[in-house]
Amino acid sequence: MKNKSLISxxxxxxxxxxxxLDLAEGFExxxxxxxxxxxxxxxxxFEPSTRTRLSFESAINRLGGKVIGFASKDSSSVQxxxxxxxxxxxxxxxxxxIVMRHPLEGSARYASExxxxxxxxxxxxxxxxxxxxxLDLYSIRKTQNSLENLNLFVVGDLKYGRTVHSLLMAMAxxxxxxxxxxxxxxxxxxxxxxxxxxxxxxxxxxxxxSDIISDADIIYMTRIQRERFSDPMEYEKTKNSYVLExxxxxxxxxxxxxxxxxxxxxxxxxxxxxxxxAYYFPQALNGVFTRMAIMSSILGLQ
Ligand code: CP
Numbered sequence: 001m002k003n004k005s006l007i008s009x010x011x012x013x014x015x016x017x018x019x020x021l022d023l024a025e026g027f028e029x030x031x032x033x034x035x036x037x038x039x040x041x042x043x044x045x046f047e048p049s050t051r052t053r054l055s056f057e058s059a060i061n062r063l064g065g066k067v068i069g070f071a072s073k074d075s076s077s078v079q080x081x082x083x084x085x086x087x088x089x090x091x092x093x094x095x096x097x098i099v100m101r102h103p104l105e106g107s108a109r110y111a112s113e114x115x116x117x118x119x120x121x122x123x124x125x126x127x128x129x130x131x132x133x134x135l136d137l138y139s140i141r142k143t144q145n146s147l148e149n150l151n152l153f154v155v156g157d158l159k160y161g162r163t164v165h166s167l168l169m170a171m172a173x174x175x176x177x178x179x180x181x182x183x184x185x186x187x188x189x190x191x192x193x194x195x196x197x198x199x200x201x202x203x204x205x206x207x208x209x210s211d212i213i214s215d216a217d218i219i220y221m222t223r224i225q226r227e228r229f230s231d232p233m234e235y236e237k238t239k240n241s242y243v244l245e246x247x248x249x250x251x252x253x254x255x256x257x258x259x260x261x262x263x264x265x266x267x268x269x270x271x272x273x274x275x276x277x278a279y280y281f282p283q284a285l286n287g288v289f290t291r292m293a294i295m296s297s298i299l300g301l302q
Contacts, residue, residue, distance in 0.1 A: 002300040005112035005119040009130040009166040014173040021138050023293035023302055024286070031289065035301045036065030042095035043069035044087070045122070046078070046102045051262060052122045052132070055287035056099050056295075063292055068094060085114045092116040097299060118298050126160040126228055131294055132261050133166035135287040140218055142286070143257040143279060147174040151215050155181040155242050156222035156267060158188040160229075163261040164222060168192055178203035179212065183238045186224070209242065214251050219244070221260040221267050221280075239265075246271040259283050 001016055012020070027033070041060050045053050049071070057067050068091075070076045078087060084102070088111045091098055100111055101122040108121035108128075123129040141147050152171060158164050158180055168178060168188075178196065180188045180203060187205060196203050206212060213219060221244055229235040243266060244258065260268060260280040272278050296302045 001297040003118055004298065005108075005115075005121075006130055006294060006298065007108045007112055007119065007121045007124075008128045009133045009170045011130070012170075017134070017137060017170060017173065020134055020290065020293045020297060021141055023297065024134075024138050024289040027289040027292040028286075031062050031292065034064035035296050036060060036063035036299070039065040039097070039299060040095045041065055041067055041295065042091045042098045043067060043071075043122075044076075044091060044098060044100045044102075045069070045071050046073045046100070047123065048072070049101055049122070051284050051287055052101065052129075053099075055284070056122070056131075056291050059288050059291040059295065062288070063296065065295075069099075084111065088115045088119075097295060120294065120298070123162055126162050126165075128166045129162040129261075130166050131287070131291055132163045133170045134290040134294060135283065136163070136167050136220070136259060136261070137170055138286045138290050139257075139259060139279060139283040144217055144255060147171070149175050149177075150217040151177050151179065153179040153181060153209065153213060153216045153219045154188075154222070155209055155219060155244075157186045157224045157228075157238075158182040158222070159186040160225050161222045164188070164220070165192060167220065169195065172196065172199050172201055176201065179206060179209075179216070180204070181206045181209040181212075181242065183207065183241045185234060185238055186241075210248055213248070213256075214253070216252065216256055219256065219258050221258065221264070223260075223263065223265050223267060242267055243269055244272055245269045246275055249275060249277055252277070 060067050092115045099120045099122050105125035105127040108124040112119040224239045226235050257279040
């Protein structure tokens with residue numbers, strides 16, 4: 001992983017993933033190591049973010065590194081018409097590693113091709129969000145004591161949900177049984193179904209989920225993403241498709257945990273927050289430890 005960009009979760013083998021999760025466990029036990037002293041890391045966010053940007057920056061600060069960057073393209077020279085290539089070439093001069101979020105699918109791969117330092121994809125459009133997946137895997141392993149042979153229910157916007165696309169690919173290493181719950185308009189894209197078929201993995205598609213979650217180990221809720229719709233009417237039609245409520249958790253397995261990459265809009269009722277099955281806020285904390293592990297591995301410090 002040393003000096004290699006992380007663009008897709010497929011860039012990591014099963015062994016790379018396990019090693020990263022093990023390193024993250026070490027950081028959870030001892031987060032105040034000064035491994036990044038003398039390093040400058042650029043966080044370039046062309047799209048809004050709370051968790052991804054701030055957990056990266058928290059991880060960098062706790063490890064003694066320095067952060068430069070911008071939280072919006074409006075505060076960069078992109079606003080004056082500068083190209084992505086010129087922006088990345090320039091920031092490569094100022095930093096040891098670039099973390100980038102951008103609305104265009106493929107932009108992170110392109111940035112890694114023109115950058116002189118490694119690039120971490122912090123989300124490229126509806127394509128991939130590999131560091132989110134690493135924290136999702138960490139959260140699943142921590143709560144289930146294993147990643148193998150789990151029943152994973154993924155609910156919501158499966159068409160545009162980049163966290164879903166990365167997660168389903170990573171979980172394919174672990175003999176997962178998948179249940180995809182979405183409105184017909186937001187079904188999981190064919191390319192991901194073909195990926196699972198090639199791996200001979202079991203998957204089922206549903207449009208309703210209240211009656212089928214009794215054997216779920218993980219329910220991964222997602223937001224219907226207004227910003228990805230070209231037709232506002234399509235968003236209006238689908239926005240309230242699924243709302244998880246506490247009463248729906250009766251009869252579910254003791255080990256069930258509810259995950260969500262966040263932000264949520266209304267797809268998890270606040271009455272679920274006090275359930276011991278709700279795990280989405282600890283999940284967001286796990287982003288600090290997993291991003292510590294990813295950055296220190298890429299910089300060759302572990
Ligand atoms: N999960 C996630 O990517 O959240 P943010 O958009 O707040 O970074």
